[in-house]
Amino acid sequence: MTKTCIICGEPTGSREHLFPAALGGRRTNKGIYCADHNNEYSGLAGIISAQLALFNALIGVVGDHASETKPIAMNDLASGREVELSNSRIRFKDPKVISQEAEGNTIVMKMAFSSRKEAKEWVLEQKAKGFDVQVTGQGQRIQYHVGTTHARITLGGNEEGLRAIGYIAQTFLAHFFPDVARLPELQGIRDYTLKNVGSGFVWWNFETPDDLPVNKFPFGHRVIVGLNKEDGTAYARLSLFSTLNFSVLFGTVPVKASQSVITDIDPLAKSPPNDVFSWNEGTAKGAVSKPENLSASLAEAISSGNAQARINDLMQRIVEFERQTAARAILRKIAGTASLTEVDRDKLFSNIVSSEAQRVFRLMRYIADEYKSKATKPEERLICDLLDRVVALDPRSANGLTEEASRSLVIACEALKKQMSEDFKAGILDQDRMEMLIGGGPGAYIVGTAILQPIIMTFPER
Numbered sequence: 011m012t013k014t015c016i017i018c019g020e021p022t023g024s025r026e027h028l029f030p031a032a033l034g035g036r037r038t039n040k041g042i043y044c045a046d047h048n049n050e051y052s053g054l055a056g057i058i059s060a061q062l063a064l065f066n067a068l069i070g071v072v073g074d075h076a077s078e079t080k081p082i083a084m085n086d087l088a089s090g091r092e093v094e095l096s097n098s099r100i101r102f103k104d105p106k107v108i109s110q111e112a113e114g115n116t117i118v119m120k121m122a123f124s125s126r127k128e129a130k131e132w133v134l135e136q137k138a139k140g141f142d143v144q145v146t147g148q149g150q151r152i153q154y155h156v157g158t159t160h161a162r163i164t165l166g167g168n169e170e171g172l173r174a175i176g177y178i179a180q181t182f183l184a185h186f187f188p189d190v191a192r193l194p195e196l197q198g199i200r201d202y203t204l205k206n207v208g209s210g211f212v213w214w215n216f217e218t219p220d221d222l223p224v225n226k227f228p229f230g231h232r233v234i235v236g237l238n239k240e241d242g243t244a245y246a247r248l249s250l251f252s253t254l255n256f257s258v259l260f261g262t263v264p265v266k267a268s269q270s271v272i273t274d275i276d277p278l279a280k281s282p283p284n285d286v287f288s289w290n291e292g293t294a295k296g297a298v299s300k301p302e303n304l305s306a307s308l309a310e311a312i313s314s315g316n317a318q319a320r321i322n323d324l325m326q327r328i329v330e331f332e333r334q335t336a337a338r339a340i341l342r343k344i345a346g347t348a349s350l351t352e353v354d355r356d357k358l359f360s361n362i363v364s365s366e367a368q369r370v371f372r373l374m375r376y377i378a379d380e381y382k383s384k385a386t387k388p389e390e391r392l393i394c395d396l397l398d399r400v401v402a403l404d405p406r407s408a409n410g411l412t413e414e415a416s417r418s419l420v421i422a423c424e425a426l427k428k429q430m431s432e433d434f435k436a437g438i439l440d441q442d443r444m445e446m447l448i449g450g451g452p453g454a455y456i457v458g459t460a461i462l463q464p465i466i467m468t469f470p471e472r
């Protein structure tokens with residue numbers, strides 16, 4: 011049987027991603043849309059992907075057919091320069107001119123690039139413009155430390171975002187209930203997703219039913235499509251990153267028996283088969299009913315702070331996940347180093363900690379902020395001022411820090427390295443301990459003690 015497009019009834023053949031490729035969807039179905047309608051919907055898939063780009067970049071989602079995480083543009087407050095974030099790492103978008111001097115007919119420029127590749131490309135670009143460029147030296151690799159970066163995100167709250175959600179849900183309905191998706195009764199949702207006619211099909215939902223199982227994947231997306239015999243409706247629920255939840259009511263259809271299909275999607279899986287987990291339920295799991303006011307749940311969540319709390323919780327989980335991944339990578343580097351001489355092992359730990367210097371600097375800032383929030387006595391305030399200097403940024407310098415902050419960072423790195431070495435010798439440097447050292451309380455304590463010691467020593471003895 012030839013499959014027909016759920017919109018126009020013409021033969022299909024266009025390979026459609028069930029879940030948007032940019033959000034980590036890897037599965038396709040050729041029997042849902044014709045080429046034209048697949049094309050017409052690509053804008054909507056793009057909108058939802060753009061709205062969620064920050065989370066994609068933080069978690070390190072690699073879109074289907076892509077080779078790396080798509081970076082997102084942010085602004086570094088200290089330098090005012092545009093930075094790019096991907097995989098929780100930040101790099102400058104453009105090369106920076108550090109100095110520029112004329113020597114006769116030649117201009118000598120000192121520049122900073124984010125990578126060798128960027129430097130090469132820049133040289134080629136200048137040559138293409140007709141400049142005779144000669145590279146006189148490679149310079150050194152310096153890690154630049156950023157303070158606070160800002161990105162503005164709009165989440166699926168606007169009508170286009172909601173339509174994009176409706177379109178994803180509609181595609182899943184067509185996949186699991188192909189006959190239902192083609193019913194004339196559901197013309198309304200098809201008109202809504204395709205032509206933006208009508209409304210009231212999709213809304214934010216912050217109240218998730220208790221009987222739904224936990225998502226199979228960390229940061230997993232979930233799509234539930236179902237038929238509810240009780241009120242004769244076809245419905246869907248969408249959860250993005252297990253955090254942003256929406257309800258969809260496709261319409262009223264003939265239902266013989268309640269049933270539903272739940273699909274959990276792992277945005278971090280690079281390929282099938284373990285990228286999705288799908289199962290049938292013999293009931294209308296997570297059935298939805300239309301609230302009187304479609305924006306009530308969102309409005310309530312915003313005014314109560316629940317919406318912000320959800321986002322904060324997601325961000326917190328991303329930070330923890332990133333730290334776990336980093337700790338695992340470090341442990342891999344030090345596995346089997348017991349046979350190294352103490353000097354060599356020391357060198358290895360030094361390299362590891364300095365390549366994680368941004369993390370150490372984050373611990374320093376954390377200590378400074380913590381101390382500040384608790385300081386009340388005058389001498390404590392004095393220490394706050396000193397701590398401020400210890401973590402001060404200087405966007406004009408090569409590494410983004412003042413000289414004093416750079417010195418403190420070296421001290422902090424050294425202290426952390428020493429602790430890692432000792433823990434390794436004591437046989438207690440496991441995953442958990444490593445996570446704590448590079449981003450937890452024990453790490454902050456070691457770093458804090460190290461940077462506070464020189465400060466406290468500057469006080470005269472009483």
Ligand SMILES: [Zn+2]
Binds near residue numbers: 046047
């Ligand atoms: Zn069509």
